[in-house]
Amino acid sequence: MSATTITSESGQILTPTETSLAVHDPRDVALRTAIELWASASTSASVRRRDELIAKKRRAVESFLAGIGKDPGDVTPTDVREHCERMRKENGQPLSPSTIYARVSFLSSFYVWAQRELGINRNPVLLARPKAPKPYQTESSKAWTDSELHRITSVISRHAAGDNLIAKRDLALLLMYTSTGLRREEVISLRGRDVQVTEEGLIIGGRVKGGRYRSREVRDAETKEALLDYLTAAKRLHVLKTDAPMWTRHDHPSLAGEALSSHAFVRNLKLYAKEAGIEHVHLHQTRHTFGRIVAEETGSMTATQDALDHANLSTTTVYVQRISVKRDLHSASIARRRKGLTAT
Secondary structure, eight states, rough: OOOOEETTSSSOOEEEEESOSOOSTTTTTTHHHHHHHHHTTOOOOOTTTTTHHHHHHHHHHHHHHHHOOGGGGOOOHHHHHHHHHHTTTTGSOOHHHHHHHHHHHHHHHHHHHHHHOOOOOOOOTTTOOOOOOOOOOOOOOOOOOOHHHHHHEEEEEHHHHHTTTHHHHHHHHHHHHHHHHHOHHHHOOOBGGGGGEEEEEEEEEOOOOSOEEEEEOOHHHHHHEEEEEEHHTOGGGGGGGSSSSSSSSSSGGGGTTOBOOOOHHHHHHHHHHTTTTOOSTTTTHHHHHHHHHHHHHOOOOOHHHHHHHHHHHHHHHHHHHHOOOOOSHHHHHHHHHHHOOOOO
């Protein structure tokens, strides 16, 4: 092929290369550049493990196009269906419906971008996307029960009661997660300026999913007290109203002041959970537990949507279906009838 320059409809030059936007050669520079641009543009700068997500998106699209050996504009819905079928039998180990759905969703997202930026006429995924998998519960999606929440909080509180600075920090972190329902990165990446101490509690600000800036009031004296106790013990009260990280490491003098990672906190959380008799702990369970309690307390899907900061009510509906355990309202009555008894 002759040398070409790929230019998007918005006027952006993608790359000068020796090949055109084709996939006959999986090493095609122009195609890979286009996919890279899409993956980067469609991934929020604030998302956790952004580079890993971008790589996952790229692999999903590149493997599809290289596998069928067609230019993106020549792909048909049949090609997408056959790709889904191959993934169900991949290496003799079928992928889960949720994984297949996620990969095809990435492919559809690429085509939406390519229609706008590269002038591709149609999105072949629209007529071939598999059905979304039904809501399910995994260990990471399960909310803690009230008993589990109490037990793990009590364990950390006991450790924090003395001079254990790490436990004081971890208690403040756990309470911040469970009392706000904020996502992993939204709490762990807090800076001093993001937290305002008020008479009633705290006001938490910062970037949330999608890059939006939001402020959230937390009227919880226990969370406020735990945070101030940690900052006081660490001699870090001065970080409020500054750009310094709220949560820092205290496991070695040489690391003092270094920002804490969520992975380091999770390692500690699993140890506390083990002491509390809880297995398979995941940090996102704090958000699920928050959502469960709000849904149960309010009985309102709209109120739960607002508390979880979901853009769409449908997202909240699926979310609550995944984390909730349907309450038993009838088995006691059925048991009475089974025994030949009537209601009193």
